[in-house]
Amino acid sequence: MNNLNELREESLKKYNAKLDKARIVVGLGTCGIAAGGQKVMDALKKQVAERGLDVEFDITSCIGMCYAEPVVEISVPGAASVIYGGIYPDKVAQLLESHVIGKTPVKELAVIQIPGNATPYEGIDIMDKAAYYEKQVRSVTSRLGRTNPENIEDYLATGGYEGLEKALSMEPQDIVDEIKKSGLRGRGGGGFPTGMKWQFVRNAVGDKKYIVCNADEGDPGAFMDRSVLEGDPHAIMEGMMIAAYAIGADEGVIYCRAEYPLAIKRLNMAIEVAEKMGIMGKNILGSGFNFKMRIKAGAGAFVCGEETALINSIMGLRGMPRVRPPFPANEGLWNKPTCLNNVETFANVPFIIRKGGDWYASMGTEKSKGSKVFCLTGKINNTGLAEVPMGITLREIVYDIAGGIQGGKAFKAVQSGGPSGGCLPTSQLDLPIDYDSLIGAGAMMGSGGLVVMDETTCMVDVARFFLNFTQLESCGKCTPCREGTKRLLEILTRICNGEGVIEDIATLERLGKVIKSSALCGLGQTAPNPVLTTLRYFRDEYEAHILEKRCPAGCCTALATFSILPEKCIGCTACVKACPAGAISGEVKKPHVIDRDKCIKCGACVDKCKFNAIIKA
């Protein structure tokens, strides 16, 4: 087989034929399954069979609206596709009767519609114009929620492996130049120019070269790589194959977190089918180019996201980083030149080769080109996945896409870049997001997790949370990281417990700077960022904890006091029964009071009170 035209045409026919029938698609990414998607699928299938309807069932991955899971898409021939949110088995009958049989969508359950060539329904937001999607560009995520990731025909029908075919007709150096022209930078966090990295590996001398995909997405609050792995596994493989051809490698490894079983399953399926169809293996599409790949499941170590640690882990060693240089581009896996990129970076490659470097470079800012997938989580209304052009402001993401703060509370900070990043306050909301602006503000892009915090989040506690994480995950090889993060954590814990002294602030700052400048790898060098940014933007909170022994957010339990609001308390006595210390007293149907001397600050009363009458401050 020398080209994929025939296969593609056939796939397109099958793909279009699927769309010509009444069709029900359920989002079954990890998030969809977690929200109960499989149960909804079972209920749909059962009721369709009972009613004897002719309906095509399909699955898809995460469309990005985690807040609306479980998501079900329904279309009838000749009409727009409607995506419903929050569909539990009890809503299934209504959907089938109204939309499939009656051809009338259930507007109150619909989230968005995708008209395609059909006339849009009235009263349902069109996807591109809906608040959640209007400011997004869907390139890397274009197949997510739209195709069946377990079916290669869907991939071929949507332009899949066109990039590979085009690349195989190009000179390898021209591919590297095209990537350079696109301005693509490493999406794993560091932001190193991808084209330059490829050039180093291409120029490196060696009889054998490797391609490694870093799918060890460990940042808490980040799941974009998981979504792409589960939703578009072929795109990552295609990107890796293009890279391999460009740099002269014939073997690839995907290092995937073991915590992502579904991603590993879908990758394995994708590799198997690509090999069977001759898209991967020996003499690919008659070009003489050979490539094979395998998956290596991680074993649970955050530091393995660091490139040299990851390489050690593939070689069966403890995942500890080593001193660079030599860089992996010259001495990587099995001491051979190795090109190591992140999932999202590879997933961008087929699009760049297909549409050209100039197309990609037309999006974004001067130094950060293209789009970036962010994970929006924390105390916002619309949690999910969003692909936006570089240069968009935090305010647009938090308020326009994510729909603002839950429960109408006040925005306090957004944490960007996971444990290596920082917390940015209200004053930074209009910051255009790119690699350099975020570093200037003390945070970093990281892999793209944005955790939004509201007024009830304590910033000292957040800093302590991250240091607890990095301290546990520090591999222990270098002293600044091993000892330094431990000392930072001790000081922060002391402050949260109300035992801090004012000198602690200067110690935190000094220690943080020392760790940043002396740690061996990226983990240690960025570990103090959460402390340093919270000190920079929220110093008053540290001072309140230390000087006034007060937690302004009412979060740190040791500093909290519980009290009952007399105007809200109806005297139901639920809290009296819940209190293990017997600290609450009062007459039935009259406001109760808490004895602060007896209170052990467990918070059991707050959970029991149905009237929000007990406050923690």
Next chain:
Amino acid sequence: MTTCNCGSKEVSEKEVALQELLDHYRDYQGALIPVLQEAQNIYGYLPTDVLEKIAQELRIPFSKVFGVCTFYAQFHLKPRGKYIVRMCLGTACHVRGGAKIFKALGDQLGVSDGGTTPDLKFTLESVACIGACGLAPCLMVNDDTHGRLTVSDVAKILAQYE
């Protein structure tokens, strides 16, 4: 192969599986971690004699095998429950009250972080992130993910695995 004196068939089945595994990976570069992962799937954890056998067969010093085992969070040297409950305490889950759910799980099962119930049914663990942040707080029981948890969901979820 030596036969086992206790007469239990299960033991020798596991040994056969381990031997097959070792034979499969004998000439494989970087075999140690996949072998440990699969051996753990066979035994549920990594007993010392299994580690010794792996070291011997792969010709890797026992100290190195032990070093790799203790480095990665995934490997366990003690028996574990049939169901592994992994509570996510990542940033998004932390901000949305994951700690409360974790406490409720601990209270319900009567174990602390890393502990296993005496009937070897449940092991409770905290993990840094399972990547379902959009549905925070969330947990995994073996490979099933449960999201948008409240304290009152805990008993219902555990009951599914009785």
